Amino acid sequence: MEEAGRLKVPHTFPSLVIDSFFVLGLFSALMFRILILFTQWQVHWFRPVWYAGVVGYVFFFAFRYYISRKRRKVIADYRLAEKLKDETALSREDRDALLYIVDSIRKSRENINYLFIFGLSCLAILLDLWMHW
Structure with a gap:
């Protein structure tokens, strides 16, 4: 994230990437939840569905780990928590870094996934x- 001695603020992923991983998360969640049906009626489908979910x-x-790590790195690299706690004036780069974090959280669909x-x-x-009743 450094460029010629200066930090480079990352950008959020395009909506297509975000939406694709969101759909993948929903698909995986569905695969695990429908396993209950396959244990009763279609046992031969259990393993393929389980593998699809896993x-x-x-x-x-x-992907979620990468995003979380990227956000934490920005916070650490720019010392944003310390600057906010100490009420230090934020530079333009600091504000850009905070904007990246806010945009990243705002664009995330994790709340819908949960x-x-x-x-x-x-x-x-x-x-x-x-x-089973």
Whole structure:
């Protein structure tokens, strides 16, 4: 992130990349939640569905880890927490770094992903209880 002795503020990914990983996360969550159906009716599909979920999550969570690490690096490199705590005046580069972090969080669809996972998990539990009642 350094360029000729100066830090270079990263940019957020294009919407297509963000949306693709969002869909991959939703797909993986769905694969894990529908496994309950395959244990009862289509046992031969269990492993392919499980692998689809695991492989999807490997890529999804690797991407999420990369984004989180990138944000933390910007905070550390620019010493943003210290500057805000000490009420130090922020330079133009500091403001750009903060803007990157804010834009990155704002563009993220992780809150929808968490809600989707929560809803599917509740549905999977109810479905399993219904099937075994």
